Amino acid sequence: VKLRASLVGFIAAGSLALAGCAAGALPTPTVVPALTTPGDMAAADTVFGPGRESGHTMLPVESEGVPSAQADARGAQPLGYQLEGNIKVFNLTAEPVRWTLGKGIIATAWTYNGTVPGPLIRVTEGDRVRVVLRNSLPAPTTVHWHGMQVPTGMDGVPDISQPAIKPGATLTYEFVAGQAGTFWYHSQTDNDLQVSIGLFAPLIVDPKAPTEPNPDVDRVIVLNEWRVVGDVTVPAMPMTGMDANFFTVNGKFYPDAESIDVKRGQRVRLRLLDAGQLSHALHLHGVPFKIVAADGYVVPEAAQLTEDTVTVAPGESDDVEFVATEAGRWALQCNVPHHTTNDGSSLGGLMMVVNVS
Numbered sequence: 152v153k154l155r156a157s158l159v160g161f162i163a164a165g166s167l168a169l170a171g172c173a174a175g176a177l178p179t180p181t182v183v184p185a186l187t188t189p190g191d192m193a194a195a196d197t198v199f200g201p202g203r204e205s206g207h208t209m210l211p212v213e214s215e216g217v218p219s220a221q222a223d224a225r226g227a228q229p230l231g232y233q234l235e236g237n238i239k240v241f242n243l244t245a246e247p248v249r250w251t252l253g254k255g256i257i258a259t260a261w262t263y264n265g266t267v268p269g270p271l272i273r274v275t276e277g278d279r280v281r282v283v284l285r286n287s288l289p290a291p292t293t294v295h296w297h298g299m300q301v302p303t304g305m306d307g308v309p310d311i312s313q314p315a316i317k318p319g320a321t322l323t324y325e326f327v328a329g330q331a332g333t334f335w336y337h338s339q340t341d342n343d344l345q346v347s348i349g350l351f352a353p354l355i356v357d358p359k360a361p362t363e364p365n366p367d368v369d370r371v372i373v374l375n376e377w378r379v380v381g382d383v384t385v386p387a388m389p390m391t392g393m394d395a396n397f398f399t400v401n402g403k404f405y406p407d408a409e410s411i412d413v414k415r416g417q418r419v420r421l422r423l424l425d426a427g428q429l430s431h432a433l434h435l436h437g438v439p440f441k442i443v444a445a446d447g448y449v450v451p452e453a454a455q456l457t458e459d460t461v462t463v464a465p466g467e468s469d470d471v472e473f474v475a476t477e478a479g480r481w482a483l484q485c486n487v488p489h490h491t492t493n494d495g496s497s498l499g500g501l502m503m504v505v506n507v508s
C-alpha cells in the first residue's frame with residue numbers, strides 16, 4: 152500500500168512539476184489527486200475490491216462455482232445490436248467463465264459475454280453507439296474504449312473519468328464512433344488482473360466513405376498470454392515468477408487456434424491487436440505484407456512499409472495486408488521462440504495456419 156501510495160504521489164508530483172515548467176505556455180492542466188491519505192486508500196478498496204490491493208495478482212483467480220464456457224464458444228465474434236432510433240445498442244455482461252485455451256488446458260477467465268476475447272463490436276463511422284454493461288464479476292469494473300475519442304465521462308478510468316461499476320450494477324456507455332479503424336475495448340479497473348484474464352475485445356469502425364474496395368478476407372487477431380498451472384489460473388505477470396506459460400490467438404493456442412482460409416489471389420487484411428503484457432513479433436511465412444494502418448490510423452500508401460515481421464506492442468494495433476499469391480499451408484507465428492510453446496513444449500502458442508487454396 153505504501154509503495155503504491157508513494158508511486159502515485161511521485162507521479163502526481165511529476166505532473167505538477169511539468170505543469171510548473173509549462174506555466175504560461177499551455178492551458179492549466181487538470182491535476183489528478185494522488186492517493187496518499189488513509190481515506191483515499193480506503194476509497195481505493197472500493198475500486199479494486201476487498202482484499203485486492205498491491206500484490207493481488209499473485210493470488211489465484213477464484214474458480215469455485217465458475218461455469219464452463221459454451222462448448223462451441225469462440226472469441227471475437229460479431230455482436231448483434233438493437234436499433235433505438237438511430238442508436239446502435241449493444242449489451243455486454245462482464246462474467247467469469249472456465250475458458251478452454253486448448254486441449255486439456257482450462258483457464259478461469261473474466262470475460263465479456265462468456266468468450267475470450269469478448270465479442271467484436273463493429274459499427275460504421277458516425278454511428279451513435281450505446282453499450283449497456285452489466286457487471287456480473289465479483290469485483291468492480293469499468294470499460295475503456297481504447298483509441299476511440301469519447302467524452303471523458305465515457306473513458307472508463309475509475310475515479311478519473313467515472314466511478315467503478317459495482318458487482319451486480321449496470322452502466323450505460325454512449326459515444327459517437329467518430330473515427331474509422333481497428334480499436335479495442337477492455338477493463339480499465341485493476342487491469343493487471345482483469346485484462347490479464349480476459350476482459351478485452353476488438354472494436355472495429357468501418358469508414359463511412361471507403362476510399363478503396365474492402366479486402367476479400369478481413370480478420371481480427373487478438374493476442375494475449377496466460378499463466379495456468381494445473382487447475383489454477385494466476386494473472387501472468389512478466390518477471391515475477393508468475394510468467395506466462397500459454398500464449399493465445401483469439402483465446403486459443405496452437406494447434407487449437409483458428410486458421411484462415413484464403414483463395415489464391417485474394418487480398419487479405421489481418422488486424423493484429425495486442426491485449427497482453429508482452430510484445431509480439433508476428434511473422435508471416437510465404438509472402439510479405441504491408442502495414443496499412445497503425446493504432447487504427449491509415450498509413451498513407453507512400454509510407455507503407457513492406458515487411459515480413461511486425462512487432463505489436465501491448466495496447467497497439469497494426470492492420471497488415473497481403474495478396475495470397477502462393478498456394479499452400481503457411482504459418483503466421485510470433486517470432487519470439489518462447490511464445491510458440493505450450494507450457495514449454497513446442498510447437499504451440501502464438502501460431503496459426505493460413506491455408507491458401
Ligand SMILES: [Cu+2]
Nearest residue numbers: 431485487490
Ligand atoms: Cu510473441
